Every structure is written in structure tokens, then in C-alpha cells.
Amino acid sequence: MNYEIIVVGGGHAGCEAAYSCSKIGHNTLLITGNIKNIADMPCNPSIGGSAKGIVVREIDALGGVMGKVADRSQIQMKMLNSAKGPAVQALRAQADKITYPKEMLKELNSIDKLEIKEAMVKDLIVEDNKVKGVILEDESKIYAAAVILTTGTYLKADILVGDTRRREGPHGELPSNYLSDNLKKLGFKIIRLKTGTPQRIDKKTIDFSKTKIEKGSDEHYSFSFDINPTYDIEKQVPCHLVYTTPETHKIINENLNKSSMYGGLDDIKGVGPRYCPSIEDKIVRFKDKERHQLFLEPESLYYDDIYIQGFSTSMPYDVQEKMVHSLPGLENAKILKYAYAIEYDAIYPTQLKQNLETKIIENLFTAGQINGTSGYEEAACQGLMAGINACLKIENKEPFILKRNEAYIGVLIDDLVTKGVRDPYRLLTSRAEYRLLLRHDNADLRLREYGYKYGLIDEDRYQKLVEKKKIINDSINYLKETKITPKKEVLPYLEKLNTAALKDSITLYDFLKRPEITLEKLTPFHNLNLEPNIAKQIEIEIKYDGYIKKAMIEAEKLNNLEKKNIPNDIDYDKIKNLASEAKQKLKEVKPTTVAQAARISGVNPADISILMVYLKKEYAHESR
Amino acid sequence: MEDTIAAISTALGVGAISIIRVSGKDAIKIVNKIFKGKDLEKVPSHTIHYGHIINNEEIVDEVLISVMLSPKTFTTEDTVEINCHGGIATTNKVLELLLVNGCRLAEAGEFTKRAFLNGRIDLTQAEGVMNLIEAKTESSRALALNQVDGKVSKLVKDLRQEILEVLANIEVNIDYPEYEDIEVFTNEMLFPMLTKIKKAILKILNESENGKILQDGIKTCIIGKPNVGKSSLLNSLLNEEKAIVTDIEGTTRDIVEGKISLDGVTLNIIDTAGIRETNDVVESIGVEKSRKMMDEADLVLFVLNNNDEINSEEKKILDSLKNKTHIVIINKKDLESKINLNxxxxxxxxxxxxxxxxxxxxxxxxxxxxxxxEQILTNDMTYLTSARSISLLKQSLESLNDIESGLKQEYPIDILEIDLKNIWNKLGEIIGETYEEELIDQLFSQFCLGK
Incomplete structure (x- = not known):
């Protein structure tokens, strides 16, 4: 069979990439080291969370699969930050580690144009700086017009425990031994990163009475815009909270030199993430902190593993035993899997274009941890974007690039390709400039149109969106036109609402700006009959109108610079007035727009001015 | 081009008229906001208009304004030029008003850059334009560095660090909502923070006012009824310091007639015309006239006659002096005192x-x-004087007000944080520190988070 697109790796990035390419209509081959490991969750058993939950919504809005698969495999749903503003609310699911991969495989198998093959890729077929296919470890060749690499942590993976180092992928899987060296030969700058995972404990050996129970939300939620959640809230599986003890800290301090990271091994090059340090890191860096919080999270309904979030370590097994037994309720706990750290190769991501295509090899795309990110959601959204863009590339169409004010996905990819990474990149709400625009509730309004345009959202779902937009618009106009007047018969009702007295008549729109007023409370004064989520949407639009407008003005300013393109063939060495640091950074990142150039650290406003003058001089006939 | 930019386009020199140039699509609208005179949005292109620059009704300077509509201008954008007459301090003040009202301070060489990008300057001159930008950037960088050094920079830095810690706290509450050991930063906790920021900003602004005094001198007026000894006082001050008495005729409202150097700081005696009036027919001070003079001055010297009782007009003046830096001078101390010191x-x-x-x-x-x-001079501090910095501080104060009104509206903390972040960014601009990952670094060094 002739393939148009090959996806290498079956993790969260690979699944979205393979799904979108085949769904759009291209013959796609997904190559994975182990079919049983497709969409595996080798670390925490949850999907979503702050910022990440919004990414999952965005994936769903665009027509990706992570959202609906998570909905089908969730055993607990929780809306985070529900007491805070609408901009920072985000959904998190505890996902069943058995159900999730099964449901994902079902989705992939439902598409005719997708084939899955078990094999290891060792090299790429490249002609004239353009990728033509892959070479497997058995030397056989498979050709395709585009290749997407989503190799996760498998490139030259080393598992680190105490003073041992083993060439091995997560949970004893086969690593990819040759691909990263061959990428280096092709001219890629390869970096070494590190992450870790904690122990899994046998549920039956934990005394939960000594822990604090943490339940999910008592309202129904779903990631997908196409699902009407009806699960039994009573049957949601809880998590449990425990704290480290002085004994835990003593054990760790006494054995510090045995940890791989603290002297057990002296050849560690990988840079670990700042945001998820190992427990020994935490105890060393925050000496004064008396205790650290740990969550006991269920991995599945079908087996007994409990994941200890917050306890990742690279201590030898005997020390891990002592550490675990020092925790309240885990005195007699049985460790089913030990914690480990893992080192792996990644591509320095400024070598990518905004469409996730590599700069040096045409039609080669990369997505997920190979690009220096961390997390299932970060991986999945890159997979989706790489998939869509690979299709557009072989169809000779313009790339699909999300702007920073359109989606967290846009923020993530722009950060990666513009700034590079120091440690595995995690998405945080603080990375987004316009988070009031990038909300959980409006992801469909922001992005579904694109999903439709690129062929991942069908007509039916698209019409629902059009209808929803119309209802919102009409309702807001209606509220702007309808007034409430302080008449005798109205006043007692208003008094019950605990709101300041009304002196003059006022539009419902303005009245809704009062913090204590909701559409529901105003039922007697309007004839709108809205679904709760649409009502909420409208309230947010009205109550936060001032702030939203401010954010939009700021974003608009940025977009003007976003429209100024920098030609591919620009020679920065010819611009003699550029500061040398700026010149070097510009050559490295090769920004495609003036706005992107301005975001590179080390490129200052004067350099941007000079660049603009140069562009005008050299490309005058094109720019104006 | 999207932003409207402004800058002083003449060299700042004493006594010269300074021109502020404003260019961009909102140039006329913004200048109109602070101009009292004709409605500039309705005047024909390439015309000049007389009027006043005002700050909330208070007159800042008497000016001539040229309005030039696109495209026949240097930058090809709508352009306004303001001819200021009031010296360095006043010109700075006008610029500051423009910046507070929506202009951005032009970058080095930006007018020329725009002229070029908009096709006003020949393509062959591109090299020259780039050289200009480079050269001007170097010199303005050095200048900017000089302007905010030492104490002010430290004040700003400390304030930013404090805000940063709060921001990190709020962010961590958002990104790690289930970390129970981390204090949840609430709206209530913002109040003391806001008071503190306000105090600090006002302090910095105040220091900058002192800086102006160093640079531009103290505007001083001498008031008092005729024959009370104003002229003699002026003369003895002048004689004492052998200062130069100038007689600049002009259209401006403050005519500086005498300059006295006081340990290196200049006392600018204004409106001496009033002092020298020899119309002693009416034994009156002219309360209204005095009040007007007082409004313009940094320092009021109010002269009384030791040999006269304080009359009702003088009492009124004394009353209105309460909120003004002033000294009551009782002249003719060798004569019998009829003044009631109470x-x-x-x-x-x-x-x-x-x-x-x-x-x-x-x-x-x-x-x-x-x-x-004494303190200003002996500490040898460098003060914050640039209009840009002052306008950034004033914008910060505005954001502070936005937070306060947001608090009243019960907006959640993550919304109020938007303006707090704004303040932090503005303060960063003053000292030239905006480092991308600063907040994220702070987050992970201040709090212990992990998986």
C-alpha cells in the first residue's frame, strides 16, 4: 500500500496525528513499538488540569479525539478553580488507564484510511532535504510524502534508579536506539531531558482511614462539546491526600547520595522540569517546609494500582520501601512498581516552523515530548496540529497556525518554536497573555470553525455551532433592548435578590453586570429559555465585558505585527546595523513574522525597527 | 502603523521654544483631549492654532499648535506639533500628559523610520535610516540609564519584587489549586498591597518632583499689598547673590524676571511685574490676582508689614496658603510690631x-x-525626571484605581490580577527590566510543587 503520511509513535501525540491525517482523508500509517501500548498513560492517571484542561477542550473543538476518549474513560471529573473567575476554570478527569487506551484504539480502528504497524524506526529516507519515508530496524523501507515523529521519551531512553542506568523505555519497553543519532547526522541539535514517575501501591494494603478523601465535582462535566454527560456522580472514584512525615524527610536526607540525581550517578546530563521536581529535590530545595502534600490516585477500576502523585524519585528500591512505609496509612503498603527517573533525547524546538515542520528537512514534522514538552495534553495538541499541517503541506495549502490570542495551543507552539526550552515545557495559565479570551467555556466558539474548515468537524456538529452562536448573539441583543423599571410590583422581588435598590429603569444587560445578578434570577423579566451552559456563556460575556474588550484591543495591536511576514530567504548577515546577539537569535529561530521576531528574547525594539526598514528596502515590491 | 507616538523634537535648552511632535492615527484626537482652544478635530489641515494645554482644567502651558493631516506630513500620518513656551519642566509635563492620554513615547529614530516605511523617504536612504536608529538607540540608552539609577531604581525594583511574589502566589493558586499548604491569596489580601503600592509610587513621583526642582529651579512668587516691601525684598535677594535680572518679553504666562542661585538650586522669581506696580492708589492686594499667581508657584513668599495690623484680605490669603509651600515674611522688623502673631x-x-x-x-x-x-544635594541622588517614567508611574496609578473599582464589583482575584500584572510590567519598563520567564521562575522558586 502507498502511504501519504507516516506517524512514528503511538502515544498521545501520535494518536491525534494519525487520527487527524486519516480522518481528513489521507492514507496514513501509524508505526509503534508495541500496539498494546497505544495511548498508554505511563505516568499520572489523569487528563486535563489547570490550562491543560482547556487544551483538551480546544482539541475537541478542533475535531481531535482526546476529549471524547477522556470522557468515556473517566472515573472522576473535577472542575478546578470553580470558585475563581471563568478565565481560569479548567476540567480534570481521573482517567482509567485500561479504558483510555482501549477507547482510543476503537477510535483509530474506526477509520479506513489508517493502518497500524508494530515496528521500530531507525532512520529517515531523505532526498534533497525532503523526507521520503522511514527505514525500519530490519532495514525495510516505507515511503510516504510526509513523516510525523512522535517518539515521546523513547529516544535513547535511560531508566535511572539509584546507581543504575538501563537503556530502556518507560515500564521496561524497548527504547529507540538509533533514530536520534541519525537525526543528529541530518543536522538536528539534540538535547537531553529528564523526567520521573512515582511508585504504584497495592490499594488493598493502604489504610485510607489515615488519609483525607478528595472527591470530584458534584455537577456533571465533559471535555467534549458533543457529549451530554450523564454519569453517576455517586459512583465517582475519590482520590486521597496524605502528607510526608519527619521520618520521610530523615530517610531521604540520610540517603541523598544514593539517589541517581544526587550522586548515585555522575553522568546525568538531562535537565529535569522545574515544575515537577523529585521528592528529594523538594526536600533539598525547600528545607524549611515541614511536610509535602501527596495525592493517592486510582489508576483503574480493573486493577489495584494507586499512583502517589508528588513522590517521584530516583532512589534505590530499598530506600523507596522505607520512604513509602514512612507515610501515614502506608506503613504496610506493598509497592507494585518502583519509582524511576528517565532520561531521553529531544529536538531543540526552535528548529521547527510554526506549523511544526522541521526547518532543515521538508515535510518532516515532530510533535510531543520529542519537542521538549511534558504532559499528555501538550503532546496531544501538537499531534493534532502536526497532523492537520502535514495534510495541508502535501495538499500544497497554507499552514494552519493558531495565534496566541486564539488558543492555548497557539501559546504553546509559539513558545516552543520561538523561545526554545530549558527544561520539559509544561503549559501554565501564566504563559498566556490573554487568558480571559482563552476560556474553557468558549473553546468551541473560538476554534470549531477551523475544525470544520480542515475537515475534522462534520456538517451536523458545525450547524450546532452556528445555531449556538446565533442564540448567544440574539440573546445579548435582546438583553440590551429589554429594560427593567422600578415599578411597585417589581420592587419587592428585587429586594429579595439582595441587590441595591433600582432608581431608574435599566437594561437587563446593564443589570446583569451586578455581581449578584444572574439570568436565572431575572427570569420574571425576560422570555429567554436557555440551556445552562449558554446562559453561563452569556453572563460571562456581559459581566466581564470591560476586561474582555481590553484584552481584545491588546491582542489586536499584536496581530498587526503578526501580519508583517518575514521572507524565508532573508539574510540577516546583510543587515549590518543589527546587534550581534539579535542577529544570532534571528538566524537560529528564523521567525516568520515581525511579531514573532519581537518575542525572541535578546531581540530589542531597535533591532525590530532596523529589521522593518530593511524589509521595506529589500522587499518593497512585496510588502506594499 | 497602529500606535500614536510623541516626542520632544527640539533640543532641550533653557529659554528656547520646544516643539513636541505627535504622529499617528489618533494624534489629533489625543492632543485635542488636553487642548483648550479650537476643536482641533474640526480645523483644516496645515493650520496653526493658539490655545492652552490643560490638565483637568488647570492650565499647563500657553501653546501654538500646528495640525497637519495625512498624507502631506513628514511621516505621512496625521501629525500635530505643539510649540511649548514654558521651559523644560513644562514641556516635559505636556509630553507626560500626551503619554498618559494614549500616546507612546517614540523610540529612537521612529519618526524617520515611519517616514521611510510609509514611503516618504526614498528607498536609497534606507542605510541612513538604519544608521540613525542605531546611533540614536545608543545615546538614548545611555540617557535612560542615567535617568533612572540609584535610589529610584531600587525603589522600583523592591516594589516589583513584592508585586511579583503576590503574582506568583495568585498564579500558583490557579495552576495548583489543590495545594493546601499554600496560602490562598484573596481579594481582601489585596487591600494592604494596594495601599503599599500607591504609597511607593507616590513616593517615587515625589522624588521625581524634587528632581525637577534640581533641574528647573523653584518657581517663586512674592505677594503682598503695595508698599509692603516686595521690591526691596527682591532687590536684596538679588543683590545678595549678584544674580542676573533678565527681562524676557514674550507671550508666555510665566515671565521669569529674576534668577537667584541658592547653593546651586535656582529660585525663579515669577511675575515681578506685579511686584513693581506702582499703583498705590488702592491699598489692596487683589486676592484673586494673588491666588492666580500662587497657583503657578512652587513657593510663595507672602510679605506683611510689621507696622500694620493684618487686614481681612491678608487673612484670606493666609487661609488659602495652607496647602501651599510658603513663608510669611514680616518686613520692617525695626518698626513697632502691630502684628498679632496668633x-x-x-x-x-x-x-x-x-x-x-x-x-x-x-x-x-x-x-x-x-x-x-540640604538633603537633596548632599545625597547626590539621581532623580527620575523623564516624562516617560512619570507617565508610566501615572498609568500604574490608573491600573491601581481599576483594581480598586474591580474589588468593589467583586471581580475574582484572577481578573484583578490582570491590572496588577500591568503595574508590574509598567514598573519593569521604567527600569528596563522585562524578563520573560521571571514570573514562572518565581513561581517555582517560591513554592514547592511537583508530581
Whole structure:
């Protein structure tokens, strides 16, 4: 069979990439080291969370699969930050580690144009700086017009425990031994990163009475815009909270030199993430902190593993035993899997274009941890974007690039390709400039149109969106036109609402700006009959109108610079007035727009001015 | 081009007229906001108009304004040029008003850059334009560095660090909502923070006012009824310091007629015309006229006659001086005193004899004391004087007000944080520190988070 697109790796990035390419209509081959490991969750058993939950919504809005698969495999749903503003609310699911991969495989198998093959890729077929296919470890060749690499942590993976180092992928899987060296030969700058995972404990050996129970939300939620959640809230599986003890800290301090990271091994090059340090890191860096919080999270309904979030370590097994037994309720706990750290190769991501295509090899795309990110959601959204863009590339169409004010996905990819990474990149709400625009509730309004345009959202779902937009618009106009007047018969009702007295008549729109007023409370004064989520949407639009407008003005300013393109063939060495640091950074990142150039650290406003003058001089006939 | 930019386009020199150039699509609208005179949005292109620059009704400067509509201007954008007459401090103030009202301070060489990008300058001159930008950037960088050094920079830095810690706290609450050991930062906790920021910003602004005094001198007016000894006082001050008396005729409202150097700081005596009036027919001060003069001055010297009782007009003036830096001078101290000192409760006063040149040193000491000159000079501090910095501080104060009104509206903390972040960014611009990953670094060094 002739393939148009090959996806290498079956993790969260690979699944979205393979799904979108085949769904759009291209013959796609997904190559994975182990079919049983497709969409595996080798670390925490949850999907979503702050910022990440919004990414999952965005994936769903665009027509990706992570959202609906998570909905089908969730055993607990929780809306985070529900007491805070609408901009920072985000959904998190505890996902069943058995159900999730099964449901994902079902989705992939439902598409005719997708084939899955078990094999290891060792090299790429490249002609004239353009990728033509892959070479497997058995030397056989498979050709395709585009290749997407989503190799996760498998490139030259080393598992680190105490003073041992083993060439091995997560949970004893086969690593990819040759691909990263061959990428280096092709001219890629390869970096070494590190992450870790904690122990899994046998549920039956934990005394939960000594822990604090943490339940999910008592309202129904779903990631997908196409699902009407009806699960039994009573049957949601809880998590449990425990704290480290002085004994835990003593054990760790006494054995510090045995940890791989603290002297057990002296050849560690990988840079670990700042945001998820190992427990020994935490105890060393925050000496004064008396205790650290740990969550006991269920991995599945079908087996007994409990994941200890917050306890990742690279201590030898005997020390891990002592550490675990020092925790309240885990005195007699049985460790089913030990914690480990893992080192792996990644591509320095400024070598990518905004469409996730590599700069040096045409039609080669990369997505997920190979690009220096961390997390299932970060991986999945890159997979989706790489998939869509690979299709557009072989169809000779313009790339699909999300702007920073359109989606967290846009923020993530722009950060990666513009700034590079120091440690595995995690998405945080603080990375987004316009988070009031990038909300959980409006992801469909922001992005579904694109999903439709690129062929991942069908007509039916698209019409629902059009209808929803119309209802919102009409309702807001209606509220702007309808007034409430302080008449005798109205006043007692208003008094019950605990709101300041009304002196003059006022539009419902303005009245809704009062913090204590909701559409529901105003039922007697309007004839709108809205679904709760649409009502909420409208309230947010009205109550936060001032702030939203401010954010939009700021974003608009940025977009003007976003429209100024920098030609591919620009020679920065010819611009003699550029500061040398700026010149070097510009050559490295090769920004495609003036706005992107301005975001590179080390490129200052004067350099941007000079660049603009140069562009005008050299490309005058094109720019104006 | 999207932003409207402004800058002083003439060299800042004493006595010269300074021109502020404003260019961009909102140029006319913004200038109109601070202009009292014709409606500039309705005047024809390439015309000049007389009027005043005002700040909330208060007159800042008397100006001539040229309005030039796109495309026949240097930058090809709508352009306004403001001819200011009031010296460095006033010109700076006008620029500051423009910046607060929506202009951005032009970058080095930006007018020329725009002229070029908009096709006004020949393509062959591109090299020249780039050289200009590079050269101007170097010199303005050095200048900017000089302007905010030392104490102000430290004040700003400390304030930013404090805000940063709060921001990190709020962010961590958002990104790690289930970390129970981390304090949840609430709206209530913002109040003391806001008070603190406000105090600090006002302090910095205040320092910058002192800086102006160093650079531009103290505007001083001498008031008092005729024949009370104003002229003698002026003369003895002038004689004492052998200062130059100039006689600049002009259209401006403050005519600086005498300059006295006081340990290196200049006292600019304004409106001496009023002092020299010899119309002694009416024994009146002219309360209204005095009040107007007082409004314009940094320092008021109010002269009384030791030999006269304080009359009702003088009492009125004393009353209105309460919120003004002033010294009551009781002249003719060698004559019999008819002044009831109880009337001068709460006022600084000194006895002199202008005629015999006695008490002048006391007066000078008093002035130094009032303006903290000893301290200013001995500490050798560099002050914040640029309009850009002042406008950034004022914008920060506006964001502070936005937070306060947001608090009243019960907006959640993550919304209020938007303006707090704004303040932090603005303060960063003043000291030239905006480092991308600063907040994220702070987050992970301040709090212990993990998986």
C-alpha cells in the first residue's frame, strides 16, 4: 500500500496525528513499538488540569479525539478553580488507564484510511532535504510524502534508579536506539531531558482511614462539546491526600547520595522540569517546609494500582520501601512498581516552523515530548496540529497556525518554536497573555470553525455551532433592548435578590453586570429559555465585558505585527546595523513574522525597527 | 502603523521654544483631549492654532499648535506639533500628559523610520535610516540609564519584587489549586498591597518632583499689598547673590524676571511685574490676582508689614496658603510690631528688614529647609525626571484605581490580577527590566510543587 503520511509513535501525540491525517482523508500509517501500548498513560492517571484542561477542550473543538476518549474513560471529573473567575476554570478527569487506551484504539480502528504497524524506526529516507519515508530496524523501507515523529521519551531512553542506568523505555519497553543519532547526522541539535514517575501501591494494603478523601465535582462535566454527560456522580472514584512525615524527610536526607540525581550517578546530563521536581529535590530545595502534600490516585477500576502523585524519585528500591512505609496509612503498603527517573533525547524546538515542520528537512514534522514538552495534553495538541499541517503541506495549502490570542495551543507552539526550552515545557495559565479570551467555556466558539474548515468537524456538529452562536448573539441583543423599571410590583422581588435598590429603569444587560445578578434570577423579566451552559456563556460575556474588550484591543495591536511576514530567504548577515546577539537569535529561530521576531528574547525594539526598514528596502515590491 | 507616538523634537535648552511632535492615527484626537482652544478635530489641515494645554482644567502651558493631516506630513500620518513656551519642566509635563492620554513615547529614530516605511523617504536612504536608529538607540540608552539609577531604581525594583511574589502566589493558586499548604491569596489580601503600592509610587513621583526642582529651579512668587516691601525684598535677594535680572518679553504666562542661585538650586522669581506696580492708589492686594499667581508657584513668599495690623484680605490669603509651600515674611522688623502673631498660627514666618538687608540669611535657610535642599544635594541622588517614567508611574496609578473599582464589583482575584500584572510590567519598563520567564521562575522558586 502507498502511504501519504507516516506517524512514528503511538502515544498521545501520535494518536491525534494519525487520527487527524486519516480522518481528513489521507492514507496514513501509524508505526509503534508495541500496539498494546497505544495511548498508554505511563505516568499520572489523569487528563486535563489547570490550562491543560482547556487544551483538551480546544482539541475537541478542533475535531481531535482526546476529549471524547477522556470522557468515556473517566472515573472522576473535577472542575478546578470553580470558585475563581471563568478565565481560569479548567476540567480534570481521573482517567482509567485500561479504558483510555482501549477507547482510543476503537477510535483509530474506526477509520479506513489508517493502518497500524508494530515496528521500530531507525532512520529517515531523505532526498534533497525532503523526507521520503522511514527505514525500519530490519532495514525495510516505507515511503510516504510526509513523516510525523512522535517518539515521546523513547529516544535513547535511560531508566535511572539509584546507581543504575538501563537503556530502556518507560515500564521496561524497548527504547529507540538509533533514530536520534541519525537525526543528529541530518543536522538536528539534540538535547537531553529528564523526567520521573512515582511508585504504584497495592490499594488493598493502604489504610485510607489515615488519609483525607478528595472527591470530584458534584455537577456533571465533559471535555467534549458533543457529549451530554450523564454519569453517576455517586459512583465517582475519590482520590486521597496524605502528607510526608519527619521520618520521610530523615530517610531521604540520610540517603541523598544514593539517589541517581544526587550522586548515585555522575553522568546525568538531562535537565529535569522545574515544575515537577523529585521528592528529594523538594526536600533539598525547600528545607524549611515541614511536610509535602501527596495525592493517592486510582489508576483503574480493573486493577489495584494507586499512583502517589508528588513522590517521584530516583532512589534505590530499598530506600523507596522505607520512604513509602514512612507515610501515614502506608506503613504496610506493598509497592507494585518502583519509582524511576528517565532520561531521553529531544529536538531543540526552535528548529521547527510554526506549523511544526522541521526547518532543515521538508515535510518532516515532530510533535510531543520529542519537542521538549511534558504532559499528555501538550503532546496531544501538537499531534493534532502536526497532523492537520502535514495534510495541508502535501495538499500544497497554507499552514494552519493558531495565534496566541486564539488558543492555548497557539501559546504553546509559539513558545516552543520561538523561545526554545530549558527544561520539559509544561503549559501554565501564566504563559498566556490573554487568558480571559482563552476560556474553557468558549473553546468551541473560538476554534470549531477551523475544525470544520480542515475537515475534522462534520456538517451536523458545525450547524450546532452556528445555531449556538446565533442564540448567544440574539440573546445579548435582546438583553440590551429589554429594560427593567422600578415599578411597585417589581420592587419587592428585587429586594429579595439582595441587590441595591433600582432608581431608574435599566437594561437587563446593564443589570446583569451586578455581581449578584444572574439570568436565572431575572427570569420574571425576560422570555429567554436557555440551556445552562449558554446562559453561563452569556453572563460571562456581559459581566466581564470591560476586561474582555481590553484584552481584545491588546491582542489586536499584536496581530498587526503578526501580519508583517518575514521572507524565508532573508539574510540577516546583510543587515549590518543589527546587534550581534539579535542577529544570532534571528538566524537560529528564523521567525516568520515581525511579531514573532519581537518575542525572541535578546531581540530589542531597535533591532525590530532596523529589521522593518530593511524589509521595506529589500522587499518593497512585496510588502506594499 | 497602529500606535500614536510623541516626542520632544527640539533640543532641550533653557529659554528656547520646544516643539513636541505627535504622529499617528489618533494624534489629533489625543492632543485635542488636553487642548483648550479650537476643536482641533474640526480645523483644516496645515493650520496653526493658539490655545492652552490643560490638565483637568488647570492650565499647563500657553501653546501654538500646528495640525497637519495625512498624507502631506513628514511621516505621512496625521501629525500635530505643539510649540511649548514654558521651559523644560513644562514641556516635559505636556509630553507626560500626551503619554498618559494614549500616546507612546517614540523610540529612537521612529519618526524617520515611519517616514521611510510609509514611503516618504526614498528607498536609497534606507542605510541612513538604519544608521540613525542605531546611533540614536545608543545615546538614548545611555540617557535612560542615567535617568533612572540609584535610589529610584531600587525603589522600583523592591516594589516589583513584592508585586511579583503576590503574582506568583495568585498564579500558583490557579495552576495548583489543590495545594493546601499554600496560602490562598484573596481579594481582601489585596487591600494592604494596594495601599503599599500607591504609597511607593507616590513616593517615587515625589522624588521625581524634587528632581525637577534640581533641574528647573523653584518657581517663586512674592505677594503682598503695595508698599509692603516686595521690591526691596527682591532687590536684596538679588543683590545678595549678584544674580542676573533678565527681562524676557514674550507671550508666555510665566515671565521669569529674576534668577537667584541658592547653593546651586535656582529660585525663579515669577511675575515681578506685579511686584513693581506702582499703583498705590488702592491699598489692596487683589486676592484673586494673588491666588492666580500662587497657583503657578512652587513657593510663595507672602510679605506683611510689621507696622500694620493684618487686614481681612491678608487673612484670606493666609487661609488659602495652607496647602501651599510658603513663608510669611514680616518686613520692617525695626518698626513697632502691630502684628498679632496668633493670626500666623500654623505658618512659617520670619522677621526681616529688607531695607537694612537683615534676616535674608534666615530666609534662605528657611527655603532650603522647606525644599529639603540640604538633603537633596548632599545625597547626590539621581532623580527620575523623564516624562516617560512619570507617565508610566501615572498609568500604574490608573491600573491601581481599576483594581480598586474591580474589588468593589467583586471581580475574582484572577481578573484583578490582570491590572496588577500591568503595574508590574509598567514598573519593569521604567527600569528596563522585562524578563520573560521571571514570573514562572518565581513561581517555582517560591513554592514547592511537583508530581
Amino acid at each position: 493670626d500666623l498660627d500654623g505658618h512659617d514666618y520670619i522677621f526681616i528688614s529688607a531695607f537694612k538687608n537683615e534676616g535674608i540669611d534666615d530666609l534662605k535657610d528657611k527655603i532650603k529647609e522647606l525644599f529639603n535642599l
